[in-house]
Amino acid sequence: MSQRLHVGSALPTRTYQVTRGDLVRYAGASGDLNPIHWSDRIASDVGLPGVIAHGMLTMAFAGQAITDWLGDPAAVEEYGVRFSRPVVVPDDDTGTEVTVDGVVKKDLDDGRLQVDLTVRSGGVKVLGQARAIVRTG
């Protein structure tokens, strides 16, 4: 697979559905019980438009787009994102969608590549500077 990766290579677009139920499950599994991820009352009290997804869940979705493409998740040496816009999750059966696109931005010349990600929800970019350094050798 590494033979095919070069600057400009694009990851396949991935779409993830996230519902309130997913937020509850992530809260339990991660231990992040911050009520802005399950209480509309507290979310609006702190000025949010409603219950929002854990940034780390959105980051995990974007990470999955990279690890599926690489095959070996441990090939991700470095992975960072900025949570630029909240992913608001309505209290209904379908929730909202997170879409992940990515492109190889740089060849770091030592068998490592920089992959830049574009992550959107509701047509809006929700992560900034989403970037991974991956080993391909």
Add this chain to the structure above:
Amino acid sequence: MPLDTSFAGRTLASEVSYEVGREKIREFADAIGDPHSAYRDPEAAKALGHRDVIAPPTFPVVFTFAAARPLLAEMGIVPSRIVHGDQRFRYTRPIHPGDVLTCMVSVENIRSLAGNDMVVLRTDVTADEGDHVVTTWSTLVVR
């Protein structure tokens, strides 16, 4: 109320180490909706060159946030007022079941921006033998 910037540079070693469980890795992978076999099946992980199953890249949140909690409480930061600003992981090796991990949390920076306080926490995670596993950086925005 602005945060006390004298906390910059403060470090805190986790009081208890975190032992990584095989089922915790599976539970976390389920919670992020990731069906990758390397998180569940030792044979699949071995085929990729690993000694056992591995944890997803964002798994350290399970124990690093808990390790930072006493420090945040001491700084007077209420969890519901925290919004996660950014996050970064730098790995030396993947996390496996049975790893006994210790966190050293440092307050790398505190600053105010547009009326919000921002705290940058760095967490160095080492395994029982003292070898480096992963370092995480989290910027927390306190609203």
